[in-house]
Structure formats: C-alpha cells, structure tokens
Amino acid sequence: MRRATTMNAMHSLRRFRLLAALLLTLFPGCLFAQIGTVVGNGGPGPAKAQHLTVEMISAGPQIAAEGTQTVAFVFSMEEGWHVYWKNAGFAGFPPKVKWTVPDGITAGPLQFTAPDRLPLDTTVDYGYQDSVAYPVTIEAGSKPKVDKNGNVHLGAEISWLVCKQVCIPGRANLGLDLKVAPVRTAVSHDGEKVGELGAALKGMPKPLPLSFRIKATTAGDSIVLTAITGTRETDAEFFPAEPDVIADVAQIETDILDNGAQIHFTRSPNAKTPPKQLIGVLKLATEESYEIDVPIMPGPPPVHAGSGKLGTATAVGAAALAFLGGVLLNLMPCVFPVLFLKALSLLQTRSSQKQHVRAHGVAYTLGIVASFWLVVAALLALRAEGRQLGWGFQLQSPGFVVVLTSFLFFFALSLAGMFDFGLSLTSAGDSLTQKGGYTGSFFTGVLATVVATPCVGPFMGAAIGFALAQPAPVTFLVFTALALGLAAPYMLLTLNPTWVRLLPRPGAWMDLLKQITALPLFITVIWLVYIYGRLSAANGIFAMSMLLGGLMLVVIAAWTLGRWPVRKWSTAVAAVLCVLAIAVPLYASRETKSAVTWQTFDADAVAKARSQGKAVFVDFTAAWCLSCQVNERVVLKSDEVEKQLSQPNVVAMKADWTQYDAKITTALQSAGRDGVPTYIVYPANPSAPPDILPEVLSKSVVLGALEKDLK
Incomplete structure (x- = not known):
C-alpha cells in the first residue's frame, strides 16, 4: 500500500500567513477596512470591492410562470485571495444573501460546488481561489407580480469574507430583471452549460453511484473513510459539511x-462527543465529487490490497528495499550529523585500538536494532487496538515533539560552537578504551534511531507501508533490515579499518565541517516547531510561540555551559533550564475551562445592566481574528482577569463578529472603531462615557479599567 499526501499546490505560499498573523498581533493598527461600505448600485454588476469583483448572472433572460431559472453570484478574486465553502474550515464564513423579490417568486439557497483545500500553517480552510460561482434556483408561481414591462426584479444583498494574510468582510447590492413568460413556455437555460455558471453546476457534488461502497470507521481519535470505487484513485479528498x-x-x-x-482523519478536538455520521463531499482525482452521508462505525478499517511496487512483493524483497532505504537514510539531514561525529572519532583512532573500534561498531548497531524493535513493538501493540499508525507516529505526541525539538536544538547549538557538548556522548574518540565507551556507542545508536524516525528516505515508504500491513514476524523482519541498513555505513568502517586511510587528515576543517552539520539540525528544529503547531490545531500559533519560548531557555542553558564550562553548578543550572524548556510549552498548551459566563452582546442588555449599577465589559471579537485569540488566551483567560470578570457587579459580554452583524457594526462605529479586536468597558454609572481599551491587552489595563468603572 503506498502512502500519498493530499496537499494544495499553494501550501508553501500560505506559510507566510503565520508571519502576517504575528504582525497583526504586534501592530493592531493593520485592521479591516470600512465594513459598512456597500458596493453595487442594485444592478447585475460587476461591482468592485476590496480584492474581488462580484456580479450577478442568469442562465437565461426569462423565467416561465410555474417554472424555474438559474442565477448565480460570480466572484473573481485577486491572486492569493479566497472566499469560502459552506463549511469554511478552521476560520471564516461562506457568503450569505438576503433577497428582495416580488410576490410569486421564490429564491432557493446558495449552492456550493466542490471546494479546494486551502492549507494554512497549522490548519485548513475550505473554499475557492481565482473565481467561483454560487448558483441559486429561482422558482416562479403561476402569477408572479411583474412590473409595467412584464419583468420581475431580483434584488440581493450579498455579504462575504475574503482572506489572504488578513480577512476583510464585504457586502454588495446586486440585482437583475427576468422577463416572465407564460406557463410552459420554453425559455433559455444556455448559461447552465457554459462560463462560470456552467463550470459551477458541473462541479456540483453528485449522488453516490450504486457501484460505490463507502464505509467510515473509528478507533480512538482516528476516523478512516474507505471509498471502494472500482478504480485505483490517485487522489481523494473529503470535505466535511459540518464543523x-x-x-x-x-x-x-x-x-x-x-x-x-x-x-x-483525526477527530476534531472541539467535538464534545464522538461523531456518529460522516457527512460531506468526496472529491476524486477525476474532478468528480459525490455527496457522502455514512454512519461512523467503531473498529478498524477494512483491509484492501494496494497496487504500489510492493503489492505482490515477497517479505525478502521488502526487506532488501528496507535495507537500501536504511543505508540512504544516513544521508538525511536528521541522521547525517550523528554519522559524521562517529566518523570523526575514527580519524583519531590509533592502530592498537582497531579491535575496540569493531566492538564499538557492534554496540552502535545493537543500539539501532534494539531501538527499532522497541518502536515496532509499540506500533504492533497500538495496531492491535485498531489504531491507524505509521512510521514516525511518535510525532503525533506533543510531548515527544517538544522533547525531540529541545534535544536537537541543544545538540545543534553545540555543533555550531556555542559550547562543548563533549563528543564522548556521540563518538568513540579517545574514550574507546574506557569501560563505559560501549554503553556510549549503544546509546549513540539509540540517538540515531530517535532522530531518524521523522525521516522517510528513498525506498523506505513502500517497504514500511508493506511491513505495517503484514503479520508481526514480517513486520519485524522488514524493520530489522531497515535498522541494519542505517547502521551499515559505520559498521563497515569499523570492520575495515584500512578504509579510514581514505579519509582526510584531522585538522581545522573538522571544526568547520562540524559547524556546517549544525545547519540540517536547525532546519529539522524549524520543521518540528511547525509540526508542534499542527498538533495544536485550535491554538497552533500560541503553541508554536510557547515552544519557541522554551527554545530560548535552551539557548540560555547552552550559553551558561559555554560561559562556565566543566562546572557542576553551571551544569545543574543548564539542566534546570532544559527541564523548564520542555515544561513551558507543555504546560502552556493545556486547555482550561473559562470561569466567566460570557453573555451575547446586546445594546439593550448593556443599558439595563448599567441601570442596575453594574459595569459591562464587551469583547468585540471574531474567530478569524488572530489578535483576538492571542488577547483572549494571554489576558482574558488569566486567573486575575477571570476572577474580576466573574464578580456579581460585572457583566461580561462577547460581541462575536465572525459573521457580519449589523448591531455589532453599529456599536463599533459608535465607538469610533471599524474592526476587531476592540474592547470596551461601560462604567456602572450610566452617565459616564465608555472606556475603550488598547487593541493589545494587558492584565493591568483590564483590571485598572474595571476597578475605575465600578466606582
């Protein structure tokens, strides 16, 4: 079975959204433009709004009495900007339309063609780039009310959210006239076959063919959708209809x-109970899409044969590929620095030590094999519980990622020359004749395995995919071959000491090369920070920030060891800092339940609370506002602020602007603001003016304002 990764081609460009989001947090003046501005003059358009153009079109100029006609709203976005599907994904909202039509005319709901995945740094949106049409079916009664020209006017106020690095809500007033024809008159529907409307209707999800077999299964937090279509699908995507x-x-x-x-899939961390149905759209590589509505059954997914290179291969063939993949794995950035340090030790070995070198090679190999066996045992045990796991499953654990990231960063700082880590832990060197040297070589093999698990080198993917689908003895055979391949280059050097003469003489180049080998480790650390953010889908940016804070503690620990080397107290301080570096991101990423009862914003409720001598704190926020989320987690969810907001003489309200709300827009404009985040404290004294707090909150600012406004 071959592994394929479903990724949008624009993924690499969208990584810049993280930087933009951080800039918005630090410079909250970069807010949304005027939300109250409405484009369009009531005609079909096109109407130019910020970063897109919207127009209203029809499949034909007429509609027959007791008949239907198809119209559509066509959005054309600037490069890199997108609008949303009916389920926007992590953040955002789809377009909404408010109709004004004469009696006898009915407008159906917006229809949504199959979307694209729009990956962000840690999450994904579902929507459309470049252009898209949202069709609507218009239905006429037997006697629709017409104007003096025999037309019906379809008026529509459509609202949307368009996003790139930032998100901007917009609205447009559009409309068009349709000539009403007598009952059963044949009217034109040519537009349903061509142009944007034709493409949208063609891309509408279809009912499942009778020949398809669809099954959804779950085990733990894992959900697997199995689609048997009768064809080898080179690509398949699923879009959930519900968040x-x-x-x-x-x-x-x-x-x-x-x-x-x-x-x-992984079950959403926001799901309060395990989902019972999987509802949405299945999109295949043929650009065909189908409506899915299946129950989610407990248990492992059904096993089906794959057609990759190892579909009919023997266990011996898989083991051979695994061995070759293990050899090439030594060239991966995750592993090469470890192998390089082992090779460095051989340059300093005297001829009298050759026997010890061979023994260290065996110990190194045993460390790798034992580690691989431990990983495979864990894989098989978890597989027995029905979980779907693959090579590198350790990276699904936030704790493991934090520990691995901190360790590799610490090791990379040593390689870069910030301090002397001591090559006795990672190479034989002069300690080959010492009794404890074999233990060091064994655990160097363990280290090689730990840093190798995030990598999948050439030939490994097919071999591992085959092994994980086989009985336990075959799985152990393939992974043992992989381990031996990883250990082979160093083992060959130890078994053939004369090959050492082919290596260049020791010199200053060794320090330079050692520093160069730090670069792959730093790159791996960047990737692991990204992985950690993805593991915290709901608060990815905050989680990454906390891990970066932990790495800053690692830098201080490394500086301490470099400034005061070979001191017991400096080693102890560095150890404490490294423990804190691991604890900080794990502790900070815990989800805590808010002690504050947040009410939905209502201007009348604000006035009523103030008349009763209560202060009102209003949080104008939105799910797509990253600055809002940072302020909420860092300040509003702090114990001190929550304690004050929970007082009986304080009312906490949340004005959620995730979807356009005219009342919230009015309240913002009356306060002289046109975007979020905005925080307003209405004093207990009804005659006192409200206090508008800064966009970047602090605990002291919030507590000071509440204390003042309660008087």
Missing part, C-alpha cells in the same frame, strides 16, 4: 488502493 467533526489540519494522509482509497 467540529474532523480536525481541520493542513495535511491529510490517503492510502491509495487497487480499487479506491482510504482517507485518514
């Missing part, structure tokens, strides 16, 4: 089968 069912992550794993595909 909080599956985690909105930027990357989804898909197993390509001989006769279909299996798509692997």
Whole structure:
C-alpha cells in the first residue's frame, strides 16, 4: 500500500500567513477596512470591492410562470485571495444573501460546488481561489407580480469574507430583471452549460453511484473513510459539511488502493462527543465529487490490497528495499550529523585500538536494532487496538515533539560552537578504551534511531507501508533490515579499518565541517516547531510561540555551559533550564475551562445592566481574528482577569463578529472603531462615557479599567 499526501499546490505560499498573523498581533493598527461600505448600485454588476469583483448572472433572460431559472453570484478574486465553502474550515464564513423579490417568486439557497483545500500553517480552510460561482434556483408561481414591462426584479444583498494574510468582510447590492413568460413556455437555460455558471453546476457534488461502497470507521481519535470505487484513485479528498467533526489540519494522509482509497482523519478536538455520521463531499482525482452521508462505525478499517511496487512483493524483497532505504537514510539531514561525529572519532583512532573500534561498531548497531524493535513493538501493540499508525507516529505526541525539538536544538547549538557538548556522548574518540565507551556507542545508536524516525528516505515508504500491513514476524523482519541498513555505513568502517586511510587528515576543517552539520539540525528544529503547531490545531500559533519560548531557555542553558564550562553548578543550572524548556510549552498548551459566563452582546442588555449599577465589559471579537485569540488566551483567560470578570457587579459580554452583524457594526462605529479586536468597558454609572481599551491587552489595563468603572 503506498502512502500519498493530499496537499494544495499553494501550501508553501500560505506559510507566510503565520508571519502576517504575528504582525497583526504586534501592530493592531493593520485592521479591516470600512465594513459598512456597500458596493453595487442594485444592478447585475460587476461591482468592485476590496480584492474581488462580484456580479450577478442568469442562465437565461426569462423565467416561465410555474417554472424555474438559474442565477448565480460570480466572484473573481485577486491572486492569493479566497472566499469560502459552506463549511469554511478552521476560520471564516461562506457568503450569505438576503433577497428582495416580488410576490410569486421564490429564491432557493446558495449552492456550493466542490471546494479546494486551502492549507494554512497549522490548519485548513475550505473554499475557492481565482473565481467561483454560487448558483441559486429561482422558482416562479403561476402569477408572479411583474412590473409595467412584464419583468420581475431580483434584488440581493450579498455579504462575504475574503482572506489572504488578513480577512476583510464585504457586502454588495446586486440585482437583475427576468422577463416572465407564460406557463410552459420554453425559455433559455444556455448559461447552465457554459462560463462560470456552467463550470459551477458541473462541479456540483453528485449522488453516490450504486457501484460505490463507502464505509467510515473509528478507533480512538482516528476516523478512516474507505471509498471502494472500482478504480485505483490517485487522489481523494473529503470535505466535511459540518464543523467540529474532523480536525481541520493542513495535511491529510490517503492510502491509495487497487480499487479506491482510504482517507485518514483525526477527530476534531472541539467535538464534545464522538461523531456518529460522516457527512460531506468526496472529491476524486477525476474532478468528480459525490455527496457522502455514512454512519461512523467503531473498529478498524477494512483491509484492501494496494497496487504500489510492493503489492505482490515477497517479505525478502521488502526487506532488501528496507535495507537500501536504511543505508540512504544516513544521508538525511536528521541522521547525517550523528554519522559524521562517529566518523570523526575514527580519524583519531590509533592502530592498537582497531579491535575496540569493531566492538564499538557492534554496540552502535545493537543500539539501532534494539531501538527499532522497541518502536515496532509499540506500533504492533497500538495496531492491535485498531489504531491507524505509521512510521514516525511518535510525532503525533506533543510531548515527544517538544522533547525531540529541545534535544536537537541543544545538540545543534553545540555543533555550531556555542559550547562543548563533549563528543564522548556521540563518538568513540579517545574514550574507546574506557569501560563505559560501549554503553556510549549503544546509546549513540539509540540517538540515531530517535532522530531518524521523522525521516522517510528513498525506498523506505513502500517497504514500511508493506511491513505495517503484514503479520508481526514480517513486520519485524522488514524493520530489522531497515535498522541494519542505517547502521551499515559505520559498521563497515569499523570492520575495515584500512578504509579510514581514505579519509582526510584531522585538522581545522573538522571544526568547520562540524559547524556546517549544525545547519540540517536547525532546519529539522524549524520543521518540528511547525509540526508542534499542527498538533495544536485550535491554538497552533500560541503553541508554536510557547515552544519557541522554551527554545530560548535552551539557548540560555547552552550559553551558561559555554560561559562556565566543566562546572557542576553551571551544569545543574543548564539542566534546570532544559527541564523548564520542555515544561513551558507543555504546560502552556493545556486547555482550561473559562470561569466567566460570557453573555451575547446586546445594546439593550448593556443599558439595563448599567441601570442596575453594574459595569459591562464587551469583547468585540471574531474567530478569524488572530489578535483576538492571542488577547483572549494571554489576558482574558488569566486567573486575575477571570476572577474580576466573574464578580456579581460585572457583566461580561462577547460581541462575536465572525459573521457580519449589523448591531455589532453599529456599536463599533459608535465607538469610533471599524474592526476587531476592540474592547470596551461601560462604567456602572450610566452617565459616564465608555472606556475603550488598547487593541493589545494587558492584565493591568483590564483590571485598572474595571476597578475605575465600578466606582
């Protein structure tokens, strides 16, 4: 079975959204433009709004009495900007339309063609780039009310959210006239076959063919959708129709089968109970899409044969590929620095030590094999519980990622020359003759395995995919071959000491090369920070920030060891700092339940509370506002602020502007603001003016304002 990764081609460009989001947090003056501005003059358009153009079109100029006609709203976005599907994904909202039509005319709901995945740094949106049409079916009664020209006017106020690095809500007044024809008159529907409207209707999800077999299964937090279509699907995507069912992550794993595909999800962390149905759209590589509504059954997914290179391969063939993949794995950035340091030790070995060198090579190999066996045992044990796991499953654990990131960063700082870590832990060197040297070589093999698990080198993917689908003895055979391949280059050097003469003589180049080898480790650390953010889908940016804070503690620990080397007290301080570096991101990422009862914003409720001598704190926020989320987590959810907001003489209200709300817009404009985040404290004294707080909050600012306004 071959692993395929479903990714949008624009993924690499969208990583810049993280930087933009941080800039918005630090410079809150970069807010949304005027939200109250409405484009369009009531005609079909096109109407130019910020970063897009919207127009209203019809499939034909007429509508027959007791008949239907199709109209559509066509959005054309600037490069890189997107609008949303009916389920926006992690953040955002789809377009909404408010109709003004004469009696006898009925407008149906917006229809949504199959969307694209729009991966962010840690999550994903579902929507459309470039252009899209949202069709609507218009239905006429037997006697619709017409104007003096025999027309019916369809008026529509449509609102939307368009996003790139920032998100901007917009509205437009559009409309068009349709000539009403007598009952059963044949009217034109040519537009349903061509142009944007034709493309949208063609892309509408279809009912499942009778020949398709669809099954959804769950084990733990894993959900697997198995689609048997009778064709080897080279690509398959699923878009959930409802939020909080599956985690909105930027990357989804898909197993390509001989006769279909299996798509692997993780249950949404926001789901209060395990979902019972999987409802949405299945999109295949053929650009065909189908409506899915299946129950989610407990248990492992059905096993189907894949058609990758190892579909009919023997266990011996898989082991051979695994061995070759293990050898090439030494060239991966995760592993090469470890192998390089082991090779460095051989340059300093005297001829009398050759026997010890061979023994250290054996110990190094045993460390790798034992580590691989431990990983495989864990894989098989978890597989027995019905979980879907693959190589590198350790990276699904936030704790493991934090520890691995901190360790690799600490090791990279040593390689870069910030302090002397001591090559006795990672190479034989002069300690080959010492009794404890074999233990060091064994655990160097363990280290090589730990840093190798995030990597999948050439030939490994097919071999591992085959091994994980086989009985336990075959799985152990393939992974043992992989371990031996990883250990082979160093083992060959120790068994053939004369090859050492081919290596260059020791010199200053060794320090330079050692520093160069730090670069792959730093790159790996960046990738692991990204992975950690993805593991915290709901608060990815905050989680990444906390991990970066922990790495700053690692830098201080490394500086301490470099400034005061070989001191017991400096080693102890560095150890404490490294423990804190691991504890800080793990502790900070815990989800805590708010002690504050937040009411929905209502201007009348504000006035009523103030008349009763209560102060009102209003949080104008939105799900798509990252600055709002940072302020909420860092300040509003702090114990001190929550304690004050929970007082009986304080009312906490949340004005959620995730979707356009005219009342919230009015309240913002009356306060002289046109975007979020905005925080307003209405004093207990009804005659006192409100206090508008800064966009970047602090505990002291909030507590001071509440204390003042309660008087």
